[in-house]
Amino acid sequence: MKLHEYEAKKIFAKYGIPIPKGEVATTSTQAREITAKLNVPVIVKAQILVAGRGKAGGILFADTPEEAELAARKLLDAEIKGVRVSSVLVEEKVSVQKELYLGITVDRAQRCYVAVASSRGGMEIEEIAAKTPEEIVKLFIDPAYGFHLYLARQVARKMGYVGKQMLNLASIFFKLYRLAIDFDAELAEMNPLMEKPNQEFVAADTRLIVDDNALYRHVELKNRLAEGETELTPQELKAQESGLAYVKLEGNIGIIGNGAGLVMATLDTIQLYGGNPANFLDVGGGASAERMAAALNIVLSDSEVKAVLINVLGGITRCDDIAKGVLEVRKRVGFAKPIVIRLVGTNEEEGRRILTEAGIHVLSSMEQSAEKVVEIVNVEGGG
Amino acid sequence: MGIFVDKQTRAIVQGITGAQGSFHTKLMLNYGTQIMAGVTPGKGGTQVHQVPVYDTVKEATENHDANASIIFVPAPFAAEATFEALEANLKTIVIITEHIPIKDAIRVMAKAKQLGTVVIGPNTPGVIAPGECKLGIMPAHVFKPGIVGIASRSGTLTYEIAAGITAAGLGQSTCIGLGGDPIIGLSFVEALKQFERDEQTKAVALIGEIGGNLEERAAEFIATEGYEKPVVAYVAGRTAPRGKRMGHAGAIVMGRTGTARSKIEAFEKAGVRVAEKPSEVAKILGQRI
CATH class of the missing domain: 3.40.50.261 (Succinyl-CoA synthetase domains)
Structure with missing residues (x-):
């Protein structure tokens, strides 16, 4: 089961991972009202479950509440990659120094979870792997022993971070692992995780895919699947x-x-x-x-x-x-x-x-x- | 002699009192498989097709000299059941159950690896050594004792191809269903190693499908080890779109990983003939032997 970005972000926030300030809107009026409460510029993002929405015109920017309303009107009810948009996420635009990638996923051949990180986020992880494989840090997680904070620190060090920033990044990575395990994730990722000019990190885009076979122990998600929209025809x-x-x-x-x-x-x-x-x-x-x-x-x-x-x-x-x-x-x-x-x-x-x-x-x-x-x-x- | 199962296999059936467990216990007994005992918590002391039922695997193995288990327990309890079998030191465990969560399967496989136990599946039709032992749910009539070792990620497609191999007069040494899930125990590479050592096996058929990279790993193993027996492969899912699960939980192309094309190319590079249609597998095997 794929979760919408705004659903995933709620969960990430609950685990203490910093996310941009924002809210979800289902009407253009709402988008304007939300923007009025935020610092501009904002980013208006179509909430659809297919990848590559940015290139397909599903992400717009706005400098005023009125512009945000217009952007939301453009996106809502539009079809992006064959999917009708029924909600948008309005968020403060993050000023960015660097884009990173952090993910927890399943390695089928090794039969374990794997932590993946890269200091070149923003594009698909496979694209990063193809273009600059040396920029990817991969750590297979021992199923009996699990992932630990010191392992996350090792990864952050490999990515070149030191001091408080290294500690922060490791802590975010460890929280990502905990939520991935708690939610039976097939994939939990932040791409990009933004490094701001003030050296703080914020998860600008997140993805969470939950193992369908584990939905029986995540009743709240199962209910949402029953009533809500899915990627299915x-x-x-x-x-x-x-x-x-x-x-x-x-x-x-x-x-x-x-x-x-x-x-x-x-x-x-x-x-x-x-x-x-x-x-x-x-x-x-x-x-x-x-x-x-x-x-x-x-x-x-x-x-x-x-x-x-x-x-x-x-x-x-x-x-x-x-x-x-x-x-x-x-x-x-x-x-x-x-x-x-x-x-x-x-x-x-x-x-x-x-x-x-x-x-x-x-x-x-x-x-x-x-x-x-x-x-x-x-x-x-x-x- | 069969690999993983043979005439010496003495199995217990976990989940024997359920509809599937009971039905297939009957069919396995009819085939001549030695079913020593069954296990269903809460049903100890009863019988299914004259097979005694116990509450725990511990009791079953204390009272009977078993060395294998076949598991029909529903998905939410299947990992527990497998741990129970692993702890009892059973050396071959077949998990028929479908829909086991990935997180559970990962834990099970880690424990099995630590103990050196062979886990076949989950989401598998099981394993059969024709004429010796059937530890699974496959229709027995399509198999005949013979010389082809089969390892496959699917069920019905295996029966289709095995029936062709039987009709061609070649028969099978052992046919192993590896399972259609993303996390499975026995892989193509381990099956290939066993087939290489087995005297009865003169050729190997690998039946793969989209998702993961077990086929690519098998191809690499064949190429680097200089595999001696002829291998023929079939890969299902050439027409499958990206990101869609094709029936099996494990049959999904994620991004660029797991396409049929990548698997077919890897096999061909390793000198493995890849059949275009299921019926060609038996034909090519006939030419190669």
Whole structure:
């Protein structure tokens, strides 16, 4: 779960990390009122969950409350990188001497958390790593022993800081680690962490991504996810409610399968034959007829979809259940679009019989069925 | 002989009284796997498919000579269950459970490393040595005893490719599901090392997917160690967009890390043939052996 910048900043502040003075606004009038209470100039930032908003025009500056109102009006309800902006963060602009990077994230290969720091913040950490790898300090955190203040001081020293500034920076880094662990973060970062001309630090932009699988122990976030806006599309939300893994893509062939790897491989095979998948949809292991029906409904409701490929290899999943789910959807809403079905594995004969008797042709090779559905879409499309 | 599991494997099932645990205990028993005992806190003294159930792993292992565990415990309690198995000195632990928090998985793997215990998963279909032992939830009929070692990050896609290898008459020595989570125990490199030592294994199939860099590490290992057995790979997720989780918690391209292209290029650089379609894996294996 990705948190908005203003949500993350509230949490960072609670842990004692300095952040710029500011407030969130959902109307342009509010943005003006907030600015009147702050020192100008201010910065007005669209609160969206996609990266790269600055380059896409999502960050504006204002010298007066009126200018802030205008900026907020421009941003609110606008679409930035395909996402509608429903709130903006109005903050005092920080005068800056240097931009740093501090982050805590997960290193999959080392199977541990890793503390990452750089005295070249402001751009994506991967860009820093590619351009100036020598400017990155990385410290793998022993899972049993944890991160400690003295380790944070070592990092701050490596970044060239001394005295009180070194102590301050280390303290901020250590607080970042504590909040990352407390919130089950996949990523907690300050980018940039500004060093002001008076030598103090302030976290100008923050990101916090919480492990979805740990949300059960962060009830307040789970509730916010249930009511609030997320980075998911309506179809993705509906799939989530039905317990299905769904990702919208840009093509026109709807895909349903069981197992994440098999569905990914199906998408790849479709593309290999010159087609374009409209989505990823994994019904999961042991899918019932109801789940299959829910999946088919979601894919058929996508207006971009011209044809559907169902690819099921039954292990725990039973082919007869899949067949029943397919027939139920046909009975209820009909098939306005061609459907190609590949069905093998547990109870295959029964599944085939159910579908064949209903006049639906069943294939047994994944590649043949991929080729077939691409052919159908190309003929329909006149190409 | 199978690696990680074989005829000598004597397992306990943690979470045996749940729907999944009970169902798959039955299927594993049918396959001939020795299931010594089950564990569900609060259900001690009962039986599941004639298998005695205990409240704690300690009691189960005191009463039965077990050396492995398979875990079906729900995600919020799965890390605890794994610690319990680790403490009982079981040498192979398979975690079937999906949705275990990363923070928990990190702690589990650190403890396992300290004890030298093999943890397979989480979020895995398990491990099977065809004809010897099945410690997992995979459909047994797609596997036949044979010469190909398989290590994979997915479930159903593994069955698809294994079925192809069976149909080609090659069969499998051992098939290991590494798991679809970002933090997993056994990795491709460790599986490759075991396959290299195993006489029954004549060739290896690696089934990877987007996310992380375990495939790149495997490629590097193959190149630098001068791996002797032929290796064929398949990588799922060429069409996956950045920043989106493709079903598995671990199947996500973060920034520039974890793309299918990077994995495929790394394999090819290491002299590993990469199949374009799942069915090609068996075909290429046939040519290389």
